[in-house]
Amino acid sequence: MKQPRKRRSQKAGLPPGSLVHIGEVRTQQPSLSIMDYGAGGCVEAELPDVDALRRHPRQHEVLWVNVYGVHDPLMLGEIGRIFDLHPLVVEDILNTDQRQKVESYGTYLYLVLHRYRFNGGGQGRQLAQDQISVVIGRDFVLTFQECKAETFETVRERVRTDRGGLRRGGVDTLGYSLLDAMVDSYFGIVEELNDRADGLEDQILAGARSASLQGIHELKRCLSRLRRNLYPLREVLGSLHRDVGDFFRPEVQLYLRDVYDHTVHILESIEDLRDLTTGLLDVYLTTVSHRVNLEVRALTVVATVFLPASLIAGIFGMNFKEMPWLELPQGFYYALVLMVLVAGGMLLLFWRRRSV
Amino acid sequence: MKQPRKRRSQKAGLPPGSLVHIGEVRTQQPSLSIMDYGAGGCVEAELPDVDALRRHPRQHEVLWVNVYGVHDPLMLGEIGRIFDLHPLVVEDILNTDQRQKVESYGTYLYLVLHRYRFNGGGQGRQLAQDQISVVIGRDFVLTFQECKAETFETVRERVRTDRGGLRRGGVDTLGYSLLDAMVDSYFGIVEELNDRADGLEDQILAGARSASLQGIHELKRCLSRLRRNLYPLREVLGSLHRDVGDFFRPEVQLYLRDVYDHTVHILESIEDLRDLTTGLLDVYLTTVSHRVNLEVRALTVVATVFLPASLIAGIFGMNFKEMPWLELPQGFYYALVLMVLVAGGMLLLFWRRRSV
Amino acid sequence: MKQPRKRRSQKAGLPPGSLVHIGEVRTQQPSLSIMDYGAGGCVEAELPDVDALRRHPRQHEVLWVNVYGVHDPLMLGEIGRIFDLHPLVVEDILNTDQRQKVESYGTYLYLVLHRYRFNGGGQGRQLAQDQISVVIGRDFVLTFQECKAETFETVRERVRTDRGGLRRGGVDTLGYSLLDAMVDSYFGIVEELNDRADGLEDQILAGARSASLQGIHELKRCLSRLRRNLYPLREVLGSLHRDVGDFFRPEVQLYLRDVYDHTVHILESIEDLRDLTTGLLDVYLTTVSHRVNLEVRALTVVATVFLPASLIAGIFGMNFKEMPWLELPQGFYYALVLMVLVAGGMLLLFWRRRSV
Amino acid sequence: MKQPRKRRSQKAGLPPGSLVHIGEVRTQQPSLSIMDYGAGGCVEAELPDVDALRRHPRQHEVLWVNVYGVHDPLMLGEIGRIFDLHPLVVEDILNTDQRQKVESYGTYLYLVLHRYRFNGGGQGRQLAQDQISVVIGRDFVLTFQECKAETFETVRERVRTDRGGLRRGGVDTLGYSLLDAMVDSYFGIVEELNDRADGLEDQILAGARSASLQGIHELKRCLSRLRRNLYPLREVLGSLHRDVGDFFRPEVQLYLRDVYDHTVHILESIEDLRDLTTGLLDVYLTTVSHRVNLEVRALTVVATVFLPASLIAGIFGMNFKEMPWLELPQGFYYALVLMVLVAGGMLLLFWRRRSV
């Protein structure tokens, strides 16, 4: 679960708007691509550098610029100048430990979103997070992603094929589609966590083992992180479909409400899972206590049976000159029977006490 | 308690309004029935397909269309077109993992509701959930249910017999009656859970057994799920009787307030049960700890009595040439008395320490 | 603590306003009495039936009708018609599992209140609840109680004797007096619960016994029920002294604020008791753990002393031909001293480890 | 911690405004004193009875009447009539189990405040509470205290010496000064509780003993009581410096804000202490569990060492005719070495298992 944390303190003391990248470098080479589309058609291109972006002749209503890799301050500063972004926005794009938020800068909206993925395989699958910045302007949309991922691939495909009339939809429909794709990607995460929780539940109810404890602990941490991230996301979507109505036409608002509902739905699933996980910990703890009980009982039974019998054996092993039974031919068997009787009596006593 | 979860992630990436069914298919064949009624009379019919619905000549003020089975996108798309529903509404009807909600689309209200039932029998009775979509228009009411159930049968009977003047009541009275029937069905669920909790309480206070733990865990999950579902239901009903006054006449508002009160009442019962269940877990855990205590005490008593006595037996079993008492005729009995005295003394010590 | 729960589900499916009694029948025969009073005098009468009520000639400003027993739908329906009550009100009076609430119906206020009593004696005293419905009209007050109780007797006495000028006070003063009497009856409940909690605290701090656990559990359930009931009561009183100012004159409002304060005070006492009870459970659980610790320690001490000594006895009980000390006359005593030394050494070791 | 609770139930059924004292009688003889001061001077007097108060000729702007002992209904009724107080106010002054509150009666403010003190010494120091009623009129201030205490002595001294210009300040400055003195007295309480918590923390981290548990429990109860009392106090002060601006001039408002801040500060300290105390309980519980673990381990080590050795001794103590080693001269020592080896081997096994 542990992810190398982003060191923010190294930036302490710099003036605001200082362009310094905070976070890991996740792609070797930042890459830049555009989609220039509208009702009339769609142009798609990989651009070699920011200059190419500057020289690109606009042909359609909407320009969508996507950047993979946010660790190059110079490049992002350039892009900021082209689209006239506030220095704080560029700073926030570079710092990949932002909260999810939406900020209106008058002529454009700036959104910070988080994306989650499970890395690795088997037991060691870990929840990894990266930050996506989205700028929605009047006739352009910028997306900045820390690393290549397929989240927006479906949207790009829909622009290419004009499915669902996305090309005629304008900037706000593209913005909505990106948000929708983001939120949809959470469903997979929740389902995987659901499966894990079910697995743990089965394990624990079948009989608690030490491994489960670590499993619960990790699940709780995942859920805690997701939950703390989803509340701001809900806020972002809530404020989008309520307050900043200017950027989204009423018909798109309706769709935003739908995305908002999905987020609430995901949050509720996560709260459910948290309840379940907490319950599992209780069950586990109680099970362990119960096991101690069973172990102690077993020990007590053993002691109850063998200690009295041993005493009797010891008694007949004493070296007194005159002792009863020793001379009898069946004395030995008398002693054995006595042992069995005493041990049995003790067990009986023990049994009755328990059932009372 | 585990129910096959609905897989939402498979829909990720589709454009909004894509009609894909999410959830299990619960009825083989969707079925379609109508009630066309008013002050003047009541026509009831099973329709073979959507075309028959389109061709149905309206005779009375209210048309109630009921559909069992929501896994046929084509059919639901058709119905959506007949009643001019927004694509998002039809999408939501198909996706059976919606939150409970109410949405106003100007000319009609769209409600998503959840219904609970206990499936199976005996210990294995499980809480099953299905989704009901209700559309309340100006002169029609549509109900979409995942599977056949008796929830609305009483309403249908009251329309047929015109009991309580339902036929003259218009669309809003029908809407209220459906909601009332839904909420009333929760009372039975709560009563069954109440009985379970009482059973568990009796079991645990009588003496905790391992089975109870699983019982508590399942009860908690049921309650957690119901509770998380009832809060949105309360919201739905609250917003109905406050905000969307246009669809419900003031005299019906009064009845809606009553349904709202019932929901709050159910919620409080569930909160009570949650408190009780949490308390039971504490009692159970404490009982288990207490039992460990008793077991250990029993063990200690056994050890305290037999170890000293065994030592004495061992001592007189040593092979020293010269030992006291060995030659005495009553030496053996002296040794036995010594054992009893020492064991008794130890017990006494033990007893006094405990009572201090 | 368990009270036979009221079965609401049996009513599912009936049209709204259906008059069916829900709850136990607590009095054999409903009884009906009136007080007709004002500045000019006071007439008090037991009425044989509803007809007598209908024929009763009003002589004074205020008519207070009190009904014991709410299981007769016909009778309550009659009374509803005489005072022109809404069908939902009569339905709610019959259903004795309402939440506490206040509803304004324009010309009268309808209040549902709960009364608590302790039934039985000694350990088995149980908290019983019954429902009181109060209707405050412009010139009449109706009170419906499930069973005979003394709660309102003091108010009746004050009307009879005109103490505190109650007769001149009008309908709102009577309404306030009834509420005040209701809320005052909670003080006794809280005091009894206080005493119980103190008793449990003394028991547990003196030394936890199993009985206390059940006591805490029952206390918690009582408190949980009371608390969940008092929040609605606080709401009722809050809305009375804020919103529905029309029914209560400003000078009476001041008194209502006082009753409201009492309710808040009771609620705080109950929250205090809940904190205390939860704390007691922690103390109990810790005490049990502590006891396990003490038991195990005792066991360890016993084993530490006797096992080594037994070993030594066993060693000198071996049958080797040549063994040291066996031939010595004091050999036996050497062995005993060795045992004491070893046991003492073990104890010392044990002691030092613990104090480290 | 337990304080004789005030019995409210005895008052149930009396008409409102009935003057009955609720609470203990804390001073034998109520005493009455006045300070009549203003910019021009200050007259201070002990008055023998209420008549003397009535006859007292006012000489300055502000009259401060202080009463110790609130159990004399007649006297308080008299004072109420002199200053024209509402009957409910006089009733509340007599009932010493009010919540802290502020009520505006148009021409005067009525405040109920709680004061805390630690009674007794050493371990047995208990938190005692008494109620102070303050009435702030246009040109008089009344303070009613259950018993003599030094809380307001500093204020009195400042009136006498005119320090800080208190005499010129008018009624509102006096009111503020009294509140400030009240709130300041809480700092001492919090500091003592802080010291206790630190003491407990040291004790528990050094090694939990049974006494600490009771200490934590008492500390929690103290904190719970204080906290539940401080929230209303914060409300009182908050509403004073926001709403009832008429009684306090803007320049005094500024000082009231300061007192409000102090209260919030105290509340935060108490919340901190609560967190700490809860944490301590967890630490204590875990420590106890840990100790059980250590004890059991010690027992296991003892059993692991001596049981196998005893078995060997027992084996060589058997009376078989032919047994190996018995005839050897060093057989005895072989047996001893075998015991040590086996015990050592068991320990080694035990050790390795633990470190795995």
Added chain:
Amino acid sequence: MKQPRKRRSQKAGLPPGSLVHIGEVRTQQPSLSIMDYGAGGCVEAELPDVDALRRHPRQHEVLWVNVYGVHDPLMLGEIGRIFDLHPLVVEDILNTDQRQKVESYGTYLYLVLHRYRFNGGGQGRQLAQDQISVVIGRDFVLTFQECKAETFETVRERVRTDRGGLRRGGVDTLGYSLLDAMVDSYFGIVEELNDRADGLEDQILAGARSASLQGIHELKRCLSRLRRNLYPLREVLGSLHRDVGDFFRPEVQLYLRDVYDHTVHILESIEDLRDLTTGLLDVYLTTVSHRVNLEVRALTVVATVFLPASLIAGIFGMNFKEMPWLELPQGFYYALVLMVLVAGGMLLLFWRRRSV
């Protein structure tokens, strides 16, 4: 973690505005320095006393006065008079146990802020807090710090070098820069706590030891303290960027919003850490219980193996005249085989019971 607490009670009873220092004296000699800067240049000077400050001729737009050491009432009183501060402000600067807050006094803003540092090294590093008071006037900024620290050094450097155009920014930009530096200093604290939590997590999951418990306890206290301090800080920043817009120009508001976001971000990290720490305690407690279980099991195995074998040895050690096997040459080995068989059988029984 324990810090000598500031004794507030000693001030009880003094008139408001009394200048008394509360807290430790952290620097021997208060020191006073100024920066007088503007677009035109920057003058920086250490001043020997307050008189020098009074005589200082203003040359530029902004005067920033910084004071280290706040335990000299006379000096602070002087400064208060020079800048016309309200007596309550000077009192609050002296009392170093204020809550974080912002107060508007019309012509200047008064902020109380807390700074945290880790003192000492290694395990014993402790969280220390000191208070910083900031007064932002129309053309001056005053900062009062309890002790010398580097927090504002970066701001001073930026004024000297005019980096980021700070000199042209005016009073509000300086105020923002100071707040930004303060909040940035929290990032380092959070990172250190993060590292500690990770260390504890690794320790505990590897195998709980007693030391971890104290570590968790201390971490929880740190987090609890920080958290309780950050909420007021968030409020302060929230009210700055919302309400008191007069002091900050709109373009600076934007930057304040950024600082506010950082605070929320820090708070969320701390909440995350709290969740983690609480989770760790659960894991630790469960691990301890689990260990008890393992210990008891080991004990049970030992007892199960050796007690029956000892009994058999004891039986063949009895002194009966006639006993089977004793005469047989292989009798001894028969007995040994019997012991092994019985012990093995017991173990088998034990094993099967566990796996059931």
